[in-house]
Amino acid sequence: MQTACRPIALAARIALALGLFLPLASLPAAAESLVSRGEYLATIMDCTGCHTEGALVGRPDPTRLLAGSSMGFGIPDYGYVYPPNLTPDLETGLGAWSEAEIVAAIRTGVRPDGRELVVMPWRSYGRLNDADAAALVAYLKSLPPMKFAVPPLTGWSETPPAPYMTVVVP
Numbered sequence: 160m161q162t163a164c165r166p167i168a169l170a171a172r173i174a175l176a177l178g179l180f181l182p183l184a185s186l187p188a189a190a191e192s193l194v195s196r197g198e199y200l201a202t203i204m205d206c207t208g209c210h211t212e213g214a215l216v217g218r219p220d221p222t223r224l225l226a227g228s229s230m231g232f233g234i235p236d237y238g239y240v241y242p243p244n245l246t247p248d249l250e251t252g253l254g255a256w257s258e259a260e261i262v263a264a265i266r267t268g269v270r271p272d273g274r275e276l277v278v279m280p281w282r283s284y285g286r287l288n289d290a291d292a293a294a295l296v297a298y299l300k301s302l303p304p305m306k307f308a309v310p311p312l313t314g315w316s317e318t319p320p321a322p323y324m325t326v327v328v329p
Contacts, residue, residue: 190297193293193294193297193298194294194297194298194301196291196294196297196298197294197295197296197297197298197299197301198298200287200291200294200295200298201225201295201298201299204284204295206225206245207219207224207225209228209242209278209279210225210226210227210228210242210243210244210245211223211224211225211226211228212226212227212228212229212230212307213228213230214228215228215230215242215324216230223305223307224246224302225244225245225246225299225302226244226245226246226248226252226305226307227241227242227243227244227245227251227252227307227308227309228241228242228309229241229309229310229321229322230321230322230323230324231309231310231319231321231322231323231324232278232323232324232325232326233315233319233323233324233325233326234277234278234315234325234326234327235315235325235327236315237277237315238312238313238314238315238317239310239312239313239314239315239317239319239320239321239323240277240278240312241309241310241311241312241321241323242278242309243309244305244307244308244309245299245302246299246302246303246304246305246307247299247300247302247304248304248305248306248307249304250306250308251305251306251307251308251309252304252305252306252307253299253300254304256271258293258296258300261296261299262292262293262296264276264281265281265284265285265287265292265295266281266284266285266287266292267281267285268281268282268285274312278326
């Protein structure tokens with residue numbers, strides 16, 4: 160059974176084989192499509208559920224989309240962690256991270272500094288294919304940079320620097 164888009168895909172392959180390329184005007188549309196796909200993925204992966212201020216208490220602040228949270232997680236025998244800023248801010252977000260470093264953190268749960276992302280469900284996210292990982296990174300890089308430093312990682316025996324919820328990690 161053939162679908163309506165099969166002839167278009169075939170025509171695109173033939174055009175590429177003949178060295179006919181899409182006009183440059185279509186590149187912004189392709190980038191926009193990649194960012195839209197990334198936004199969709201961030202939505203179904205519920206990135207905002209942790210990384211947006213107020214989301215963990217049921218009152219997400221739409222003006223602080225993915226800029227991190229001051230509500231954290233207390234993990235027994237580990238410490239207190241706070242969902243980091245995912246915007247491209249150079250100082251407090253992912254702005255200094257390369258695309259490869261962001262993809263590695265999403266897939267392996269390890270930050271560029273070697274720290275494990277113990278709460279993020281990276282074991283599930285590790286199955287993202289390359290195209291979806293690239294789209295998610297394109298979306299994160301497209302966000303307006305917001306300066307917001309989340310409270311620091313604090314040891315379990317220390318006083319937590321901000322409110323938290325206790326999490327039991329299996």
